[in-house]
Amino acid sequence: MGSLDIVHLKKSYGSVQVLNDINLSIEKGGFLVLVGPSGCGKSTLLNTIAGLEPISGGEIRIAGRDVSGLRPADRDIAMVFQSYALYPTMTVAQNIAFGLEMRKVPKPERDAAVKRVAETLQITHLLDRKPSQLSGGQRQRVAMGRALTRNPQVFLFDEPLSNLDAKLRVDMRTEIKRLHERLKTTIVYVTHDQIEAMTLATKIAVLKGGVLQQFGTPAEIYERPANLFVAEFMGSPSMNLVRAGVDPDGGAVTLARGGEPLRLPVKAGRILEGYGGREIIVGIRPEAITEPRSENGADPSVVVSDFRIDVVEPTGADVYAISELGGRQAIGRCSAGYPIRAGQTARLAIHTDKIVYFDPKTEERIG
Structure with a gap:
């Protein structure tokens, strides 16, 4: 060879x-x-x-x-x-x-x-x-x-x-x-x-x-x-891509949603330096939006919040929870045993250390 x-x-x-x-x-x-x-x-x-x-x-x-x-x-x-x-x-x-x-x-x-x-x-x-x-x-x-x-x-x-x-x-x-x-x-x-x-x-x-x-x-x-x-x-379902505003110091991003906006810390403190006050695109894989676990409370990179669930798609071992985030449909991936229903509110955990960021003008990844 x-x-x-x-x-x-x-x-x-x-x-x-x-x-x-x-x-x-x-x-x-x-x-x-x-x-x-x-x-x-x-x-x-x-x-x-x-x-x-x-x-x-x-x-x-x-x-x-x-x-x-x-x-x-x-x-x-x-x-x-x-x-x-x-x-x-x-x-x-x-x-x-x-x-x-x-x-x-x-x-x-x-x-x-x-x-x-x-x-x-x-x-x-x-x-x-x-x-x-x-x-x-x-x-x-x-x-x-x-x-x-x-x-x-x-x-x-x-x-x-x-x-x-x-x-x-x-x-x-x-x-x-x-x-x-x-x-x-x-x-x-x-x-x-x-x-x-x-x-x-x-x-x-x-x-x-x-x-x-x-x-x-x-x-x-x-x-x-x-x-x-x-x-x-790449990915099935594909990555959730939603618009977000960057804090002036670049330390967090805020995503619009029905009700209270969602604020997420940036995993690397200086990765969004120079983007303060601007709008970027946040990429979150479905498996980074999942059910909360007991160990999440001690992990500062995990943000737990309430989401209104629009659609539930069971796949056997997993269930996809479709909600709204940043003005777009967002898909989360939970285990089949997690009690989640369409039309109801459920608590989901976002693992911010798995988020990637994109420049909306160049469409290239930031960092």
Whole structure:
């Protein structure tokens, strides 16, 4: 396996620029997920790494070697497509071995590679079947098996789970995670599903309009989003983003709500220095608005207050409490046993040490 470095990469179609100065680096054995809304450029970026699309500027380095001008066959990559791309007239074993056969690998080596990969993916019992006799998850395993026989420097996955039903997606996501941890493969994975991104990645690249919005670990992306777009895009439910006024000394923020305004201390005393008397945007994850606990009384970063609950959404282990804060809908996340009812008032605790702040003009995170 090899590292991947993307340096000042640009891609244009005529006068239309679809990728603008992308810089990414993933270590050997890392799992990079490219995520963003439809049309953000993530699939185009994957195709440039694969060599299916020529770049307009910059470099793509695999294991330290510049492959920008090389054909796909010369880049030492393997790609798993959204459509599986299996040959319907071939058996599973023939599909897995096809790439090796095209490279004139001797039959004993091909057979050994197919056996090894089939055992890894637990599809040995399917080797004599045709693709039409397989489920969606089984077809996806076969497509992955064909890539694994290559033992390339980098594996590329183009939304491989998008054609599967919800439960099978979760199962296959676990399989891919387990496979990566066992084989220590270097993977670049495209998805529009931010839950997939958070659960699979060692690093996430969030794209919007061909521009890299943030690059970091899942924890960095989730806890310290670089801007309002990342804050709202990553997370389900997404981060609550509400307007707040800053105290003159920057030590607290005040959020409007029905009845008495809510004043929250700022976790780092000087983070809002220079914003005194101004309006900013406060970001609070739903799990930072929850039921009070006995230990909250000794924690100055926890503010407990009464909220009028508009809607309650049970999800099993948790219940989402929807209220109003800063003139917008705000979602809190409580345990299922907490007695909370729509149309009533409930006490909720806000963990201010988990709040992030954004400049409303630049939309960038403050601090």
